Amino acid sequence: MAAPAPSRALWKGSISFGLVFIPIALHSATVEIRPKMRMLDADTGAPVGYQKVDKSTGQAVAQADVVKGVEVDKGQFVTLTKDEIREALPKTTQTIEIEAFVKLAEVPTVYFNKPYLTSPTGKAGKVYALLREVLRRTGRVGVGRVVVTSKQHLALVVPHGDGLVVNLLRWHEEIRDQAGLPLPGDAKQEGLSERELKMGEQLVLDLADDWHPERFHDEFAAKVQALIEAKRSAGEVKQVAEIMGAEVLPSSAEVVDLTELLRRSLKGADAAAGAAAGPGKKAVKGRTGPTSRKAANDERERAAAALNSGGQSRSSTKPGAKRKSG
Secondary structure (H helix, E strand, O other): OOOOOOOOOOEEEEEEEOOEEEEEEEEEOOOOOOOOOOOEOOOOOOEOOOOOEOOOOOOEOOHHHOOEEEEEEOOEEEEEOHHHHHHHOOOOOOEEEEEEEEEHHHOOHHHEEEEEEEEEOOOOHHHHHHHHHHHHHHOEEEEEEEEEOOEEEEEEEEEEOOEEEEEEEOOHHHOOOOOOOOOOOOOOOOOOOHHHHHHHHHHHHHOOOOOOHHHOOOHHHHHHHHHHHHHHHOOOOOOOOOOOOOOOOOOOOOOOOHHHHHHHHHHHHHHHHHHHHOOOOOOOOOOOOHHHHHHHHHHHHHHHHHHHHHOOOOOOOOOOOOOOOO
């Protein structure tokens, strides 16, 4: 049985491609099924926490006296202040700006880190469906960057069922190279015979099946949960006070006119690509350089400004034109 649908949004912002903004909410796509264990005092049942201690003296250190440092040589650290760290943090834009559309099969699985379900907010249903259907038809996924909880991530926007999933990826620098591992060579180098390969293929085909993840379960989680229920039924329970926190969610943007933004996105990209190619040269369709990206970004900013100044834009409204307030 699958876990229930998420009940609240963890983040609100938008996905953008071309001049199109899709207001969305991110929801956790996974749930921890193993029971959460906390440290308790064996006698009183009170929660046990951690204390920051100076390891050279054994004395407790107040939070205000703790700084962060990076070891640059053995035993030598460079310390960073909170302001210095804050200055290096990426600016929160609440937008996943798709920078490229790639084939999902070309993204190695080692890059995948954490998935989030998405849902459209406000009146974004139509434009949300547009991106989902276009990704299905083209067999591609969107690549962009997003800031979540003060950290910047590389992200994939992938169609999944009736929705879109945003999967946070690991950065390229975080993936270890296989070159240093003692890996075997190809079949010929390792002396594998054709008969051995055929037998191996047959073993794989004998177990060939469709993907049915519901058939597999975490046996450890089930056994621990059964033990917990048995102890609760026997009255072996200690009362521990829970501390709950609240989360404030930012507001999302409104939806702009879809057809007009698509038309302007294509027109602006083609014009910018032609200008970048130079006189007498033919622009390569679908290829955009810094000039075309700047033009698209400028146009997107004008569209966003129209949204922020007066709500939903219409195709009859020219970029930069003032609209009457009603």
